[in-house]
Amino acid sequence: MLRKKNRINIFIDMTPMVDVVMLLLTFFMLTTHFKPPAEAEVLLPMSHSKFKLPESDVMTITVTKEDRIYLGLDSQVLRGRLFGEDYALKSGIEVADKKTLAEMLIQARIMNPKLRTVIKADKNCPYGPIEDIMNILQKVKITRFNLVTELEKI
Amino acid sequence: MAGADVAAPKHPKKGGKKHKTKKRIAVRIDMTPMVDVVMLLITFFMLTTVFNTPQTMEINMPPDSDVKVEVAETALLTIRGTSDGALYWNMGIEDPQKIEFKELRPLLIDRSRGNPKLITLIKVERNGTYDQMVNIMDELNLAEITRFSIAPFKDIDRQMIAKGLGG
Numbered sequence: 039m040l041r042k043k044n045r046i047n048i049f050i051d052m053t054p055m056v057d058v059v060m061l062l063l064t065f066f067m068l069t070t071h072f073k074p075p076a077e078a079e080v081l082l083p084m085s086h087s088k089f090k091l092p093e094s095d096v097m098t099i100t101v102t103k104e105d106r107i108y109l110g111l112d113s114q115v116l117r118g119r120l121f122g123e124d125y126a127l128k129s130g131i132e133v134a135d136k137k138t139l140a141e142m143l144i145q146a147r148i149m150n151p152k153l154r155t156v157i158k159a160d161k162n163c164p165y166g167p168i169e170d171i172m173n174i175l176q177k178v179k180i181t182r183f184n185l186v187t188e189l190e191k192i
Numbered sequence: 193m194a195g196a197d198v199a200a201p202k203h204p205k206k207g208g209k210k211h212k213t214k215k216r217i218a219v220r221i222d223m224t225p226m227v228d229v230v231m232l233l234i235t236f237f238m239l240t241t242v243f244n245t246p247q248t249m250e251i252n253m254p255p256d257s258d259v260k261v262e263v264a265e266t267a268l269l270t271i272r273g274t275s276d277g278a279l280y281w282n283m284g285i286e287d288p289q290k291i292e293f294k295e296l297r298p299l300l301i302d303r304s305r306g307n308p309k310l311i312t313l314i315k316v317e318r319n320g321t322y323d324q325m326v327n328i329m330d331e332l333n334l335a336e337i338t339r340f341s342i343a344p345f346k347d348i349d350r351q352m353i354a355k356g357l358g359g
Binding site for chain 1: 220224226230237240246247251252253254273317318319320323324327329330334344
């Protein structure tokens with residue numbers, strides 16, 4: 039029978055593979071933290087700076103190429119309190135003018151004094167609005183902030 | 193192949209009595225569907241994982257901008273970036289000279305070694321790009337100049353550049 043068919047039934051023991059795969063799966067499940075949905079597409083400038091972006095308590099000021107400013111917070115609770123419950127699920131809101139930005143920055147800092155401010159601006163964005171934002175930050179006494187960049191290989 | 197199939201006894205010819213006494217059935221579970229699902233999950237998590245958290249550049253600003261700092265003009269290096277992407281540099285009250293971006297780092301290293309008290313001032317025109325600003329700051333960091341000032345680009349800077357180019 040076997041010779042006529044010329045087929046051999048092969049059973050591969052998948053247990054070790056399943057073990058490894060399960061380990062990998064748990065690893066990825068535990069290490070994953072989902073990419074926060076970006077408010078707007080931003081092309082980051084390159085730098086050689088090696089500071090990592092802090093993982094929590096981050097307040098992001100996003101500036102797009104079209105000179106639109108968005109304010110984002112990583113904590114949903116804080117977003118609900120600052121932007122109103124309707125916006126709690128959105129990652130950030132657009133800020134109409136620079137005066138409201140200053141007020142919101144102060145409010146956010148009152149709610150969570152540990153917040154770190156991060157400016158995420160498009161590389162093709164004109165420098166003017168960034169200069170204004172830096173002045174606002176200085177005015178609201180946020181003297182330490184970070185600029186998000188992409189690592190450039192030397 | 194679905195479900196759990198009971199494996200055939202290993203030695204059917206010898207079989208019979210021995211197997212009956214053992215009363216154990218070897219169960220082989222077909223793991224293929226589970227492996228399929230697990231592999232799908234793995235690919236999902238691998239693709240959604242953010243491995244490289246973005247890099248940042250940290251900036252510390254003085255708390256009050258109203259404080260005027262007196263600086264010796266000879267120790268002041270000004271770098272100006274204009275909207276057309278060109279860079280100009282000068283020491284103190286000299287006329288600004290055009291400089292290529294590549295030459296900036298050697299110049300900065302050279303100048304900061306020569307004078308440790310050197311104060312660097314960056315001025316970028318409002319309609320210059322943010323990228324230019326970040327690049328200049330990056331060059332300063334690479335040249336190990338960690339203290340620098342940022343000042344607004346004014347009309348007088350434009351006039352100085354025009355004068356530097358003319359003369």
